[in-house]
Amino acid sequence: MIYRNSFSQDEFNQYIDLEKRVAMKSSNCYAYITFRSVHDAMKAEADLQAEGFQFETVPVPRRIRTDCGIALKVDCNDRHKIEERMIQRKIRYTQIVEYS
DSSP, X not given: OOOGGGSOHHHHHHHHHHHHHHHHHHOSOEEEEEOSSHHHHHHHHHHHHHTTOOOEEEEOOTTSOOSSSEEEXXXXXXXXXXXXXXXXXXXXXXXXXXXX
16 A cells, blocks of 8 residues: 655656556556547647546547547546536547447
């Protein structure tokens, strides 16, 4: 167990982020969120990151057709919360494709 007092705030935050990323990689269901433009992808990335959502910015897989080459890869468990957030913030996306 990691004790909070043994790390600086930045080190502690990095540790927590790493734990969340490892947990996300252990999931076997992902959703790819695609966008019309890089601008929309960057807007979504900044907003979701500020809200503490876990995701990866990745190239769009070849099996998905889209105008923009950037996608957000999210855990299926977070997909609906992220979609709701993007709708609330009026962030445009093209589609959300799940793969397991």
